[in-house]
Amino acid sequence: MGFTPEPHRYGDKMSYIPSPEEALEIVKRYNKEDFHIQHAITVGDVMAKFAEKYDADNVDYWKAVGIMHDLDFELYPDQHCVKTQQMMREMDIDEDFIRSVASHGWGICVDIKPEKQMEKVLFAVDELTGLIGAAALMRPTGMEGMEVKSIVKKFKDKRFAAGCSRDIIKQGAEMLGMELNELIGMTIEAMK
Secondary structure (H helix, E strand, O other), X not given: OOOOOOOEEEOOEEEEOOOHHHHHHHHHHHOOOHHHHHHHHHHHHXXXXXXXXXXXXXXXXXXXXXXXXXXXXXXXXXHOOHXXXXXXXXXXXXXXXXXXXXXXXXXOOEOOOOOOHHHHHHHHHHHHHHHHHHHHHOOOOOOOOOOHHHHHHHHHOOOOOOOOOHHHHHHHHHHHOOOHHHHHHHHHHXXX
């Protein structure tokens, strides 16, 4: 699937940070289900929008982290975020990048706590994009006209998109120092 990543030197080791395009190629190499690929794209796009607000000089970095966050999930769901680290190290991907990707599994499958703003955003929006996406599928207009109050109502209904952890979404909002409604509103706007 040949791309040649741009190498970067960190200390004595050559490593690289994938561009969003390279990140998507890598994800497609290990994920074949449309759902997983679309989720990677969605989270990457949402991360890019948040980066425009919080870290405008690193939008591509945030986007690539978002795209690659579930790299191992389709092949290794029981080793999620653990296997990703191994896979990325074999590709000589930058250690900070690997850490950022893996941190979204904190408290679930790894003990790497989100520390950077970008890591906290990824932790918060991963599950939230799933909830919002599920709500959009139920609407004839999809994301168009989606309002925060609609998602808050779905958020309170534990049966709706039951696989999306409300606790993680709440914890992510707290990490970011945001009200839940604010996080939902920003994520809806980023997904449009």
